[in-house]
Amino acid sequence: MATTTAPAPEALPLEVEELSVAYGAHRAVDRLSFIVRPGEIYGLLGSNGAGKTSTIKSIVGLVRPVGGRLRVFGLDVLERALDTKRLTGYVPETSLLYDALTPREFLEFVASVRHLDAAVASERCRSYVTAFRLEAEFEEPILTLSNGTRQKVLLMAALLHQPPLLVLDEPLNSLDPRSVRIMKDLLAGYVAGGRRGILFSTHTMEIAEQLCHRVGILDRGVLRGEGTLAALREKVKSGDATLEDLFLQLTEEGEGVRAAVESLRSPG
Amino acid sequence: MSWKEAGRLSRVAFTELSLQAIYAFRQGNASPPGPPEELVPRARRRVLQSKAIVSFVLALLALATAFALRLSETRPVFFPPEVPSAAFQAGIVTGLLSLDVAFLWWTGMQVLPTFLSAGILPVLEPLPIDERTLNQTAGLLYFRLFDLPALTVLIGTPLLVGIAAGPWVALALVPGVIAVVAFSLALSLLTGRFFVRRVQGSRGGGGRAVVRWAYLVLWLVPAFAMFAFVILAPAFFTALGDLALTGPSLASHLLIASFPFTLAALPAIAASGPAGLGLDGIGWAVFLAAIAVYLGLAAWAVLWVVGSVRAIGLVPPRVTAPGPAARFDLHPRNAIVSVLEKDLRIASRTPGFAFLILLPILDAVAIGLLTYVRAPGGSAAFDIALAAVMTAALLATFFGPAFFAIEVFAYSYGRTLPLPDRSLLLGKVLLVLLMFLIAGGTVLGITLTRVFDPVLFTAFILAELPAIVAASLLELGILFWRARAKGLPIPNLYAGAWFSILVSVPGLIVAGLPLAAFEIVRAGGVTLGLSAMAVAALGELGVVAPLTLGGESA
Numbered sequence: 001m002a003t004t005t006a007p008a009p010e011a012l013p014l015e016v017e018e019l020s021v022a023y024g025a026h027r028a029v030d031r032l033s034f035i036v037r038p039g040e041i042y043g044l045l046g047s048n049g050a051g052k053t054s055t056i057k058s059i060v061g062l063v064r065p066v067g068g069r070l071r072v073f074g075l076d077v078l079e080r081a082l083d084t085k086r087l088t089g090y091v092p093e094t095s096l097l098y099d100a101l102t103p104r105e106f107l108e109f110v111a112s113v114r115h116l117d118a119a120v121a122s123e124r125c126r127s128y129v130t131a132f133r134l135e136a137e138f139e140e141p142i143l144t145l146s147n148g149t150r151q152k153v154l155l156m157a158a159l160l161h162q163p164p165l166l167v168l169d170e171p172l173n174s175l176d177p178r179s180v181r182i183m184k185d186l187l188a189g190y191v192a193g194g195r196r197g198i199l200f201s202t203h204t205m206e207i208a209e210q211l212c213h214r215v216g217i218l219d220r221g222v223l224r225g226e227g228t229l230a231a232l233r234e235k236v237k238s239g240d241a242t243l244e245d246l247f248l249q250l251t252e253e254g255e256g257v258r259a260a261v262e263s264l265r266s267p268g
Numbered sequence: 269m270s271w272k273e274a275g276r277l278s279r280v281a282f283t284e285l286s287l288q289a290i291y292a293f294r295q296g297n298a299s300p301p302g303p304p305e306e307l308v309p310r311a312r313r314r315v316l317q318s319k320a321i322v323s324f325v326l327a328l329l330a331l332a333t334a335f336a337l338r339l340s341e342t343r344p345v346f347f348p349p350e351v352p353s354a355a356f357q358a359g360i361v362t363g364l365l366s367l368d369v370a371f372l373w374w375t376g377m378q379v380l381p382t383f384l385s386a387g388i389l390p391v392l393e394p395l396p397i398d399e400r401t402l403n404q405t406a407g408l409l410y411f412r413l414f415d416l417p418a419l420t421v422l423i424g425t426p427l428l429v430g431i432a433a434g435p436w437v438a439l440a441l442v443p444g445v446i447a448v449v450a451f452s453l454a455l456s457l458l459t460g461r462f463f464v465r466r467v468q469g470s471r472g473g474g475g476r477a478v479v480r481w482a483y484l485v486l487w488l489v490p491a492f493a494m495f496a497f498v499i500l501a502p503a504f505f506t507a508l509g510d511l512a513l514t515g516p517s518l519a520s521h522l523l524i525a526s527f528p529f530t531l532a533a534l535p536a537i538a539a540s541g542p543a544g545l546g547l548d549g550i551g552w553a554v555f556l557a558a559i560a561v562y563l564g565l566a567a568w569a570v571l572w573v574v575g576s577v578r579a580i581g582l583v584p585p586r587v588t589a590p591g592p593a594a595r596f597d598l599h600p601r602n603a604i605v606s607v608l609e610k611d612l613r614i615a616s617r618t619p620g621f622a623f624l625i626l627l628p629i630l631d632a633v634a635i636g637l638l639t640y641v642r643a644p645g646g647s648a649a650f651d652i653a654l655a656a657v658m659t660a661a662l663l664a665t666f667f668g669p670a671f672f673a674i675e676v677f678a679y680s681y682g683r684t685l686p687l688p689d690r691s692l693l694l695g696k697v698l699l700v701l702l703m704f705l706i707a708g709g710t711v712l713g714i715t716l717t718r719v720f721d722p723v724l725f726t727a728f729i730l731a732e733l734p735a736i737v738a739a740s741l742l743e744l745g746i747l748f749w750r751a752r753a754k755g756l757p758i759p760n761l762y763a764g765a766w767f768s769i770l771v772s773v774p775g776l777i778v779a780g781l782p783l784a785a786f787e788i789v790r791a792g793g794v795t796l797g798l799s800a801m802a803v804a805a806l807g808e809l810g811v812v813a814p815l816t817l818g819g820e821s822a
Contacts, residue, residue, distance in 0.1 A: 060684040061683060061684060062680055062683055062684060082686045082688060083686075085684060085685060085686035086686040088684075090681075090684045092680065092681060092684075096680065096681060097681060098610070098614060098681075098682075100468070100613070100614040100616075100617040100618050101610065101613055101614065102471065104596075104598070105610070105613050107598055108598050108599060108600060108601075108606070108609075109606050109609070109610045110685065111598050111600035112600040112601045112602070112603055112605075112606030112609075113603050113606060113685045113686060113687045113691075114600075114685070114686065115600070115603070116598075116600050117600075118597070118598065118599055118600055121598040121600055122596065122597040122598050125596050125597070125598050126596045126597075129596045135596075138596060139471045140471055141468065141470065141471070141617060143468060143617075154681075
């Protein structure tokens with residue numbers, strides 16, 4: 001058995017149009033628009049509380065937006081929720097899993113829900129277990145695993161059905177350097193065919209700079225800048241600025257950072 | 269640092285524990301609707317309510333004992349004439365102390381997993397607090413789990429018994445209630461450690477799953493003990509009467525040395541003297557030695573609890589070194605079956621859910637064993653089949669909605685998977701159905717040698733089966749409907765416990781209607797009764813299934 005939902009050939013992996021998310025009176029995301037093109041890794045950058053996770057949760061159906069439209073390969077996320085979930089692989093920001101299951105039991109459940117063929121699922125599972133060196137933890141309850149190992153299990157679950165859209169919320173946070181390198185190479189290769197897309201949220205500028213084709217800089221729910229690194233440098237008229245510099249300039253936090261450092265140097 | 273500081277710290281820690289016990293945030297549960305500042309007071313209130321309910325039951329038991337002791341003095345007609353007063357009173361108090369141990373132990377086993385998994389004690393460890401205060405804080409925090417029920421046993425029980433039977437009887441009961449509380453707290457902690465090491469942290473694999481379920485049956489011993497005591501009470505009093513007639517013997521010496529009879533005999537002697545308890549010279553020596561041993565053990569249990577809570581609270585779930593798995597194959601199944609499989613796997617490491625699954629089955633075991641205690645009469649097969657089907661149906665239906673709470677685990681991740689509501693719903697219904705079938709099959713298996721009528725039993729189970737499916741579909745369908753209407757994640761409904769009870773009411777009615785139909789027409793013969801039952805059950809399923817499975821949210 002295989003998933004029955006196939007992505008439309010001409011559709012974009014992800015379209016976010018005028019998205020607004022609110023929690024009571026607080027507007028976490030305000031009329032946000034961006035797209036993820038085929039063959040692209042799109043980085044969503046922002047400080048804590050900028051609205052990255054709210055945006056991602058809307059895309060995977062965990063938060064109901066108060067405005068705007070979300071389409072995965074042309075399918076509306078709210079109207080065709082099951083179909084868009086079939087096309088998406090998701091790694092949440094916090095590794096909250098079924099603690100009472102082992103990685104095998106968890107992956108078996110995910111493979112069942114995604115109607116994967118046993119041979120295909122097993123083959124992919126073996127590859128990822130070897131790559132992430134999960135042999136020793138494969139039969140241990142998730143409750144007993146370290147944060148990094150739990151993150152690897154989540155990455156495996158997201159990749160198991162080889163979805164055409166990957167939505168990754170701070171996916172490399174707890175990983176060891178070896179696994180980070182593997183993931184970076186894996187993700188770069190994942191979109192190389194030109195059909196798949198990846199939305200990647202992070203506040204680690206170095207990773208975004210190495211991995212993302214384009215980035216969107218989110219600040220207090222609003223998109224402050226978007227484009228390739230070169231385009232953003234041009235926007236702030238700084239030819240050799242790092243992504244970190246660009247981020248601070250676009251979010252107008254440069255002065256705030258300097259003041260905070262000063263106050264920490266001379267406390268009291 | 270001092271006990272005062274430990275008291276302050278344990279109060280703060282208990283607030284966090286209450287919050288986790290009610291809302292399970294550390295298991296990924298989302299915050300329920302409403303103002304966030306209401307969460308802590310609401311959690312505190314709900315924990316207090318739970319303690320109050322257990323305390324109320326314990327107070328009722330004490331009241332019933334006081335009443336029975338009072339009646340034993342006036343010797344009403346239902347007083348068993350062959351049992352001397354002291355033996356009868358000791359028997360009554362033995363029942364009270366046994367049930368108190370069972371209730372407190374059961375309470376401990378329900379709350380211990382939260383206590384250990386909430387990770388409260390590890391938070392305190394890095395703080396600059398001395399070892400003694402940390403130990404005291406851990407001990408006090410543990411006691412807070414039991415405070416109201418334990419105080420009901422320690423103070424309320426002697427008080428109520430004292431009002432009914434006099435101050436000396438109340439005073440003689442004090443060693444018994446102290447031992448009960450000490451042993452219950454120690455047993456809870458011991459089984460809690462056992463759970464963390466052997467159940468929660470158990471590796472995957474079929475063989476280990478069997479072992480885990482076996483441990484979980486052990487976990488249910490206290491709950492089962494309450495049920496068994498009620499069933500076995502008449503036989504116990506008959507045995508007491510027989511022992512009193514034969515006078516001092518090895519059996520009477522063994523009885524007087526057994527917990528809790530030893531300590532239950534103290535108030536009986538205070539009320540009626542030692543006659544009838546088989547206390548000759550050896551008997552008195554055994555009796556006094558047993559009192560000393562049990563009180564010594566109780567003191568040791570208290571010291572062990574205070575000294576061990578912290579160490580046990582910090583123990584990691586895994587105690588064996590991980591070994592590489594032998595194979596990495598996955599075996600995906602049908603989505604509905606995978607929901608059932610996931611729930612069973614989670615329940616095998618989560619006593620709260622295992623309890624829900626095992627209780628109807630153990631209840632079936634008790635009904636089956638009852639036929640060996642009481643001689644079956646002419647219509648035994650018929651009555652047993654009806655009782656078995658009725659209790660299995662009602663228990664399975666009552667606990668059915670609670671299985672949705674399993675979705676509280678990783679609920680946010682689960683909602684991102686393309687799992688249709690219908691598959692989730694049918695997976696849960698399958699679990700309820702499985703419980704019903706195992707419970708029914710268990711009674712059939714146990715009673716085959718007593719009343720051999722497999723056709724009648726099977727007919728009863730099959731006639732009720734559609735009603736069980738209909739009842740589960742209705743209950744779970746209401747939960748889905750309410751979740752959609754309110755825009756809530758389903759597990760959050762359980763933050764309001766009243767709704768989980770309320771939703772069982774229509775389910776119980778649907779499960780009970782075919783049984784009522786049977787009762788109405790049973791005078792016309794079993795075949796007619798069973799036919800009416802099957803027609804009613806199928807009719808219910810015909811109405812409920814299209815209503816609950818008709819629509820599907822994408």
